[in-house]
Amino acid sequence: MEAKKVVIIGAGPAGLTAAYELLKENYEIIILEESEEIGGIARTVKYHEHRMDIGGHRFFSKDERVMNMWREIMPLQGKNSFDDEKLGRQKPLVAKGPDPEKEDQVMLVRQRVSRIYYLKKFFDYPISMKKETFTNMGFIRTMKAGFSYLKTIFVKRKENSLEDFYINRFGKVLYSMFFEKYTEKLWGRHPSQISADWGAQRVKGLSIKAVLKDMFAKAFGKKEDGKVETSLIEQFWYPKFGPRSIMGDISKTSRSKRC
16 A cells, blocks of 8 residues: 655654654655755754754653653663763763764763853853852842842732743842843843743743752752753753754655755
């Protein structure tokens, strides 16, 4: 019986995932892509021997089906990479998994490091309750931030914008320090002009309350897998040569046409 043909418009993450799943059902897939690159917003561009992601992408999901799909396409590392050995980092390794120093088709387990440069100092992002955070902020600014957050517990703003969303979860002082200018520079619009729904998608359950809950869970060893807020993860998966390599593996099994 001849396989049915399916035409997918766009070789981005959604289009390639649809192709991957439909191929399991024995469909013949044709992907139409306008550009010369696959991957869409998750592609990796090579420039003068350097690889750059168009939009940073961490491979992490609370949905185990998604994690399993990535694992099917590209196996997790079975041995430490050079930088793991050099820095003495401990991470979960897969028995009989590929050696990242010898093989290229491998998913690495990476440590998350995100920081904001403010007041000529580096702050963890998302904001953490470490001693360094309070030292960098100084006593007066820390007190102002604390009272500003306490106010939001009793006085909630109507969430008409992303600005309202952030202030309700962090207080006006922390919002002004870490979210206002950052968001405006990144997206080209002030948070007061961005929908609160966007914040719910991007930041999800992140708040001072979530940060404190996560901190105490770690201190008492009560962290439950799958229940950590996405913005608070400390490790994630990442293809050795960027998202482009995992997208390439999917596209090889279907026909692609530039249109």
